[in-house]
Amino acid sequence: MDQHPDLKKKKKKLKKKKAQLPFRLNILFVTVFLVFSLLIVQLGVVQILNGEEAQRQINQTENTPSEKPVPRGKMYDSDHDLILDNKAVKSITYTPxxxxxxxxxxxxxxxxxxxxxxxxxxxxxxxxxxxxxxxxxxxxxxxxxxxxxxxxxxxxxxxxxxxxxxxxxxxxxxxxxxxxxxxxxxxxxxxxxxxxxxAYELSPHVVVNEGLTDEEYAQVAEHLNDLSGIDAVIDWDREPLYDGTLSSFFGNLTSSDEGIPRENSDFYLSNGYTWNDRVGTSGLEEQYEHVLRGRKEKVQYTTNSNGDVINSDVVVEGERGKDLVLAVDMEYQSEVDKIVEEELRTAINNPANNTGYLKDALAVVMDPQTGDILALSGIRYDDENDEYVNQAYRTIYDSHEPGSAIKGATVLAGYQEGVIDIGTHMADGMIKIKSTPPFKSHRDLGPSISDIHAIQESSNVYMARIAMKIAGATYRYEEPLYNFDYSAFDTMRNYYSQFGLGVETGIDLPFEASGVTGVDPAQGNLLHLSIGQYDTYTTLQLAQYVSTIANDGYRMKPRLVKEIREPGNGDGSPGKVIESFSPEVLNRVDMDDKYIEQVQTGFRRVFTNGTAQSQWNNFPYEVAGKTGTAQKPKYDYVNDDFVQVDETENLSLVGYSPAENPEVAFAVIVPENGTNNSRHSVHHAIGKRIIEAYYDFKDKSDEEKQEQVENDDE
Missing domain, CATH: 1.10.10.1230 (Penicillin-binding protein, N-terminal non-catalytic domain, head sub-domain)
Incomplete structure (x- = not known):
């Protein structure tokens, strides 16, 4: 059957449209392909040919962080008087x-x-x-x-x-x-x-601060837009307010040029420091770096493609470091420094001082019940420049043989080892061991003396007999010690260490010396160890030792810092307490209370009836303690032989006051005096004036507190 002519026309048009559709789609796909190809080519050009410049522009228009220094925490004394401040320093910095x-x-x-x-x-x-x-x-x-x-x-x-x-x-x-x-x-x-x-990348480096004039600073600040990476900032330096008093314990900071110590850079960088940050390298600055450092201000800069700053935002507010409150009263500390210098000067200028060795006097004062350091004083005479220099650090770094001052520890060791008991009598006659020099006391104290009398009159022989008994030795005149147990050196040092002798005291500083331990185990050296003329100890160790006896056998950790506080509000006083350090007991000596009380009795009699009596007679305050003198030979080369050419003496004095419930303890060392008796009073002169000054300042403080209470009531 034939189709209608109109239907045939419609089918023919439909076939024509179907034939045109794939052709148009192909054109569209080709066009899209060409566009994407052009984009990929362009991206390649940007990445390969212009990548570096493109990245540079991106970086320039990014937000770039920068950090600005803030002041470190301040330090105050126990009365909240400012003793270490910050001083503003104009600086020009460069940040790559x-x-x-x-x-x-x-x-x-x-x-x-x-x-x-x-x-x-x-x-x-x-x-x-x-x-x-x-x-x-x-x-x-x-x-x-x-x-x-x-x-x-x-x-x-x-x-x-x-x-x-x-x-x-x-x-x-x-x-x-x-x-x-x-x-x-x-x-x-x-x-x-x-x-x-x-300079290090993104880390501000100080180009100049010292010697920078106000005019130079202003000129740079005015042209910062023309100086890429340059900034005019306020940096900070430390300013001690007491002319060097105690400053050696404040410590030092790295310079702006040094930045963080390179040997510990990983530690500092991982804790948020940058390469050019200043950090504490000694003393309290190092010990409390984490407290004093503060929080730097962080600023975010936005720049345009020309590198010009178009905006800045503070993303982290800066905050200066936390403050430290010390146990030291700087007025009392200054007075102790004055005392030590004046008495050292008097001793050196004494006509009898003809040895030329005397140069130092050292003193430590502390609270025996809390461990609070009340004063650390070390004065050295610089003979080349004829001046007296404050070198208080020697009280914890220099060690000396103290002599008889440690005999309290020797007697207590004897008690605890069971070789003597309360009231034990022994002869004080000269001891002579074969092939060793005679060993005797400063004078013959009689054929039979008690433990108390041995402390009071400072018997060398009594201490030596304790040492020989601890060693289990049999003594016969002019013969070797038989059955001598060399572990006695360790036994005695173990007892001494319980008082802080020969070990670190634990003071809150990054380093302290522990003294020098003798290495020659000759029998005669055990005798010298028992009277403080073999091992060496620091002045701080001696202060801790006598404080332990004063405090009924409790060894307290010495502390310079009592509190950490928030920054103050600008009225000159520290802010609220963040952390308060309680007194810390390091150990209780392994000895019966009655033995410690017996030694305390002996220490009182040293000042009332014994070796210190003539110097402290009629002294207005009750003091207990022990004197010490250690022979200090001087050697030199003579005709290529190293021989003894002279002899000096280390003078020591340890004590506490009052005898009951003591509140202050002290140790004084005056090393390398001559042997002339006219100069044997220098350590006593220092000790007496230190105690007098303590009570004067205490009375003054009590009066001020009473006045404050009365004013508050009104």
């Missing part, structure tokens, strides 16, 4: 960009910065700072086109990049350098560039 910078860029920046500042103003010092290498590097950067001619192709073949650069510098001659006129202005540019070269 995130992806580093070029040497040419730093030179250009140095040239721009040199228009406003001179970082080394003394021409002679400037000449010393700029080395020949610095001048060669400058020539290298200014003559890039001539650098390839410095080495032949053969010379370059076997050199890596670093070696090639060094070889090129070596090839720069004096004739090359003479092309420039090395004026102070040009040398200043080189000095600035050296500082810029020292």
């Amino acid at each position: 960009p995130k992806n580093g910078d070029s040497a040419e860029g730093r030179l250009e920046l140095a040239e721009d910065l040199a228009e406003y500042i001179t970082i080394i103003k003394d021409d002679d010092e400037l000449d010393k700072t700029i080395r020949e290498r610095d001048k060669k590097e400058y020539w290298y950067l200014k003559n890039r086109e001539e650098v390839p001619d410095l080495l032949t192709e053969e010379e370059r073949e076997n050199l890596d990049t670093g070696d090639q650069y060094q070889a090129e510098l070596d090839a720069i001659t004096e004739e090359h350098l003479d092309e420039f006129d090395w004026t102070p202005e040009l040398l200043n540019v080189l000095a600035i560039k050296k500082e810029l070269d020292s």
